[in-house]
Structures are given as C-alpha cells and as structure tokens.
Amino acid sequence: MFRRNYSSELLEEAVEQLSSLPGIGRRTALRLALHLLGQPRENVEQFASSIVRLRRDIRHCPVCGMISDGGQCPVCGDSRRDATVVCVVESIRDVLSIENTGQYNGLYHILGGIISPIDGVGPGDLNIQALSDRISQGVIEEVVMALSTSMEGETTAYYIYKQISRFPVKVTAIARGVGFGDDLEYTDELTLGRSIANRQIFQP
C-alpha cells in the first residue's frame, strides 16, 4: 500500500476524496488523481462541475421517486406506458436495470431502501405511504414486487402487501429461478427447488 506521503498536500487531498468512492482504494485513487493531473485543465473543471451539478440540480419525480431534471420523470410522463401496473423497487438502480431489459411497460415506485431494523430503517423511512396513496386513486390494477430475496426484502414485501391488501389490486412478484447461462450444479438449493416447483410449459 502507498503511504500517505505524496510530496503534495493537494495530491494527498484528492486521493483522500477519490478513495471515499465505493470500490475505489487508495491505490486506484492515486492512479485516477495522476490521470486527472495529466488532463487539460478545462476537461478537469468540466469533470468536477458535472458532479457538482448532478448533486445540486437533480430532482426526484413526485410520483415514483425516480430522478429527473425537474417535474415528472420520463417514465411517469410517458402516456404510452401502462399506468395500471406499478413495479415496486428498492432503488434508482433497480429501475435502470429493469428498463434495460426492455421487457416492462408499466410504471415504477421507488421505496428508497428496504426495512432493516439493524440499520434503523423502519417503514416510516420509506416511500410506502405514497404507494398506498397512488393505489387509492383507483387506476392501478397490479403491483409487481421486485425486491431482493433477503430477509429485509421479504419483510418489506410482506409489510407492503399488508398495507395494500385493502385495495382491489393484484399483487405479483418477479419470477425466481435459474438464470440464463447458470449451471444447475452451482445454483443454490432454494433457487433450484423453487425453479422446479414453478416449472412452466416448454416453449421451443
């Protein structure tokens, strides 16, 4: 490991800041800092400014909680999307992942986390009440749970299920099973077991 002796406090500080990013150690941070040092000054200023503006100017969609540059997000604002289906996810990244599949045409609802007593996150800290409010407007017919299968994810899904069971909506969950390209040999028993129990008609 590199010690804290870079012959420059400026470099020291930049490395310190860069290594605060997730997955970036001090060694990588040093490489990034030295890379930036070799770039034209305008580029580096543009780099920094894009980050400051991201944090300062970004807004959240008042409907689903997705990021937007102001007002409704493009998904909620798109009249071609099926407004009768809403998919409940934990984070912005989950929305981006599902959008990338191109297989979903409904709307989203971002919780902003999952219930986790250990981390001090209760139902009140999440965007759950807003989901009930959305459903109470009577347009939504199906709520798709797309939360993780961890203890916290299951707890959160169950809590939401109880909250919305008073509404006449169908509650579904994304399918669990053996992933494409996965070896059966290396698939955990729970997944494989569920995958066999929920087998579907073979479609050649």
Next chain:
Amino acid sequence: MFRRNYSSELLEEAVEQLSSLPGIGRRTALRLALHLLGQPRENVEQFASSIVRLRRDIRHCPVCGMISDGGQCPVCGDSRRDATVVCVVESIRDVLSIENTGQYNGLYHILGGIISPIDGVGPGDLNIQALSDRISQGVIEEVVMALSTSMEGETTAYYIYKQISRFPVKVTAIARGVGFGDDLEYTDELTLGRSIANRQIFQP
C-alpha cells in the same frame, strides 16, 4: 450494459465524465454517480473542489520533475538524502513506488515518459537534457536506471546512457529477477534466466 437513458441529462453527463477515468466503465460510473447523489451536498462540493485544485494549483519540482505544492519537492529539499545518487524513472508513480519501499535514499529524475516512436514520443519530448545539466554540475556520482524492460524502456535507457557517458558517473540499473513469492514455474524464461546468471551469495 446500461443504455444511455437515465431519465436525467445531469446523470447522463456525470456518468459520461466518470467513465472517462481509466478503468471505470459505464456501469461503475453509474454506481459512483448514484453514490455521490446520496451524499451531503457539501461533501460532493468538497470532492469536486479537491480535484479542481489538484489540477490547477499543483506545481512540478524544478529539479527532478516530481509534483510539489510549489518550489522544490520534499525529496530534493531534504538535506539528509544522498545527492550523489539519482534514480531515473518514467513517471511520478514510479517515484511513489520506490519511496514506499523505504530502500532508497538518493534523489530522482522523472523523464515524463519513454521514447516511443509509435506514439510520436522522441528524446526531445522527455526531460533528458535536464538530466545532463544536473550531472554536469559535478555532484552526481551514480545514475540508477529504473525504467521498464519493454522495448521502449530499453531504448530510452540506452539513449540516456549514450548521452551521459561523457560524464564521470557510474551508471547502474535496478536488479531483475524472480519476485518474492513468485513461483519459478510461472516466471518467464528471460527473467528466470537472468536471475540464475546474476545469482548472488546466499545470505541466510
């Protein structure tokens, strides 16, 4: 891969900028951007400002080319260092690597690259003349070549050797051999061959 559809131009741009860093793909850039989005605004501004200041305010040591916050670098300015030995390296990173070993007490000379006709880098683009000037002052007694063993590194070392051979200095090179912890089985033939040829007295 994530497509370019993040529902926000600000996020789009930040991801674009972050993925311009070496070793950072778009997926990682997105993760970093969303991480920054979750941080307090002051922290993000401090992050960006440390990078801008790094690029804007950093200076180079007029003697060796190392980065400094102004004037001579701490190594050149340290009277306890042996000013009769100078180690020739390609980059700032190499200096940091050697400093971290704690095994070297001389000074450095950073070339700022290596001779590489393919990349259009000739001797005139490197900090070589300054090395001759330093040696001509008569204090330096030994020049240690610590360049890579690539074709370009060897060419550069040879060029420098020819340039400084008119001075009464000893020219040395860092030892090549099998690294600590390396298996002989996986060591390339050239390294292993050199390592046997240059065998040293066993010191238990």
